[in-house]
Structure formats: structure tokens, C-alpha cells
Amino acid sequence: MTYPFLKGHGTENDFVLLPDHDGSVHGDLSAERVRALCDRRAGIGGDGVLRVLRRDGGWFMDYRNADGSVSEMCGNGIRVFGRHLVEEGLADPSRPLEVDTRDGIKVLTFDGDDITVDMGAPKVLGGTEVSVPGHTWPALHVDMGNPHAVAFLDDLDDAGPLLEAPTHDPAVYPAGVNVELVVRRGPQHVAMRVHERGSGETRSCGTGACAVMVATALADGAPRGTAYTIDLPGGTLSITWTEDDRVLMTGPALIVARGTTAL
Template sequence: MGGYPFLKGHGTENDFVLLPDHDGAVHGALDDARVVALCDRRAGIGGDGVLRVIRTRSMARIDPALEGRVGSAEWFMDYRNADGSIAEMCGNGVRVFVRHLIDEGLVPAGAPVPVATRAGIKTVSVASGTDELVADLGRPLLLDSSTVTVGNASWKARHVDLGNPHAVAFLDDADDLGPHGPVGPLLDEPGYDHDLYPHGVNIEFVRRLGPAHVAMRVHERGSGETRSCGTGACAVMVATADADGASRNTAYAVDVPGGRLTITWTADDRVLLQGPAVIVATGTTSL
């Protein structure tokens, strides 16, 4: 059986299988079963999700519903969670996606790279003086409060939308960053707000460490607990900065189990996510 190419990459240990499918000829309508097989950490390559690297015009042919919604960006990030479900955006993923484009010379050297996603165009650039990448995730929506319930425990949370939904729950200093084990989208938990989160929600448990410095753990819909979540870290930063009354352009350090991300909410209402993006392996697979 012939194989097809893949890459493995991560951003603060939020890891992905990348499928170079530039003209949409290899994978067609990428199905749930293949995504699940690729992300399987024992029988597959392993990852929190799959990033298909495809030209926007080719993606629009595969999914006509995207026609007219993805702008003029050449490249489209077709992102799937580990369970095969489609996600609108991935902040760590879009940096890894652009790292691949830069490494392969598929985008002009040194120029900001616009990437089309189901949450609109996100622009990624190389951080000055570093090898890290900065993703402009656009304008955040700071919305209503909600409640996160796991078993018999509940936490007040802030609903933040960054193209995908997040519930940011602040913990007491004595808490150990929330519950361990499977949490997922909480669709079956008592008190889950189906009206507020009709498509599930990513949940961040947050503890303050100091001025403009927090630590978090995240449970992502469709993937469970992950080592990091870029949009989740940005949601945490926005909710924390709002609670702190922090001035715009204040850089927050957000520690995740897989490392540290630096996030700035700018004066013109943009959220900038800076962090590493690393390709660790390439190969071919028959999965």
C-alpha cells in the first residue's frame, strides 16, 4: 500500500499531525475515522488534532459552504479535533501550520502570513529577535458569566469567544488547577448551559501567580485535556486582564503544562499570541 506524507509538530506541547494536501487531491473530504486513527497515540501517529495544509481555493471546492467566507488568503487551515470533529480555530495549531509554510518556502520570507480558517483570517508573523511566532487572533468577545460543573464541584466562569467558545474558571490559590481526568465538553454534566454553549465548550481552570502572570489547565472539546491551548490561553488572558482592569498592551505570561505563552490585548482590540512552533518529524503513513 502506498503511503502519503505527514508532519508532526507542536506548540507548547499541544501536538498535531499535519497533512500537506495543497491541492486537495490526496485526502478529499477528510473523514472522522481517518482523523481518529492518525491521532491515536498507540496505533497511529498521535496528536491532539489534525491540520490539513491546503490552498483556500481547493478547500472551497471540497466544502462549497466556505466559498465567500474565507477571504483572499492563499492557505487554509482545515483543523480537526482528535475525535474527528471540526473546530473553528486553533491558536497553537495556526503557528505550527505557518512554521511548516515558512520551512518549506511556501510563503515569502519575513512577511506576515494570512491563514484562512473557519473563524476568519488569522495573520501570523515571526516575533522580532526570536524564533517564536505571533498569531493575531483578532477581536475577542467577552461575554456572559456561566458555571462549570464537574461531579459535585462547580466554579463560576467567564464566557470568552475567540472564534471558538471558552469558559474561563478562576480558582482559589489553594486549588490545584481544577479536576484531573476526563472533563471534555461537559455536555452530560448537571447544570451544563446548552443555550450558552450549543456546540460544546473549551474549559480553562486558572490560578493567579503574580501581576500579569497566571497558570492554567485546559480541557478541550473533542480532545480532552491537552498540554496547551492557544485560543484558551488567550481567553484566559482576556478574562484576567478584564478582571484586573489592566491597561491595553499589557503583556501577560500564561503558563500551561507544556510551557509558556505570551499574550497581549492591544489598544486596537486585537489579541496577539506569541509562542514556539516546532516541527519534530516528517514521514509517510498508510493510515
């Protein structure tokens, strides 16, 4: 059996999209199929899979990491999801779009090439630490629907190639964690690298960038409403933590290919 797919990315965090509005094509999407689709040599290639479902009259983003594991939320992915709906005429870009996720409903607004997502309220859960061979850094545990450990470094090269996940406290993160390594570039401006649980080091992570913004704003004592620029290997995101405790993430999203596959 063949079925349609699309390929898209948000700041080079790339995804395979599966239009499956009534859930009849993929049923309970298997981890094996997700791994096959995300394989960069034998498959289509991606950091994860976004399945496009209808649920209770609205849209639901069924997100899976590249290893087939289920994730609660994907910030870059939801922008790609929204771009797909607009390009297919399934959503009106002049109006806010609600998309349900495993972390609840997120609201997207469109402005040309950019999409802003209300990512909800962050949860700041205290200090921890992360390590790579030869280095250990204090980190802040920030939950953006999925768990993050944010560590500030003097130099991003200190971490070396993030082929393996940085070591973390399993008591703090029993289901694994996304680790963000951060350096300062200037006022309200940082750069980061990220190792995502289930996908490895990626070119970008939207929820991770939100966690980084929250950690940096807290370290700076910045007033709510201050916009931060977050540089990632794949591009730049703008993020604001509002007076009413919402994290707003703005960045691009593109659909770059479509076709059919038998994977």
C-alpha cells in the same frame, strides 16, 4: 495508498500535519481517518489534525479535533502551520503571513523561534458556570472563534484529572466548549489547565490562553496593551489585548518529525 505527514507542536499541543495543497489526497477528510491519525497507540498521535490546503491563491488551515470533529480555530496549531510553511520555503519569515481559517484570516509574524498571531477581536458573552465532581465555579464565556468558559480557582489540583469534560450549561454552549481553569501566579501572570472539546485535557490551548488573558485583564481592570504571561503544562505564551481590540499571541512552534503513513 501511503501519503506524507508531519508532526509538530506548539507548547506541547501536538498535531499531525497533512500537506494536501489541492485537496486531492484526502478529499473530504473523514472523522475516522482523523481519529486513526490522532490515536496515540495505534496511530501517529496528536491533539488534532492540520490539513494544509491552498484556497483562492492563499493558505487555508483545515483543523480537526482528535475525535474527528471540525473546529473553527486553533491558536497553537496555526503557529505550527506557519512554521511548516516557512521550513518548506512556502512562506517568507521576513514578511507577515496570512492564513485563512474557519474563523477568518489570521496574520502571523515571525521572530526567531517565536511566532505572533493576530487572533482578532474577542467576544465577551457573559457569565456562566462549570463543574467537576465536588466543585462548581463561576466562569466567563469568551469566544475566540471557538467557545471558551474561563473559571478562576484557588488551586488547579482542585479539578482532579480532567478525564471527562467539566459540566457546562448546554443552553450556553450547544456545540460544546473548551474549559479553562486558572490560578494567579503574580501581576499579569497566571497558570491554567484546559479541557478541549473533541480532544480532552491537553498540554496547551492557544485560543484558550487568549480567552484566559481577556478574562484576567477584565478582572484586573488592566489597560489595553498590557502583556500577560500564561503558563500552561506544556510551556508559556505571551498575550496582549491591544488598543484596537486585537488579541496578539506569541509563542514557539516546532516540527519534530515527518514520514509517510497508510492510515
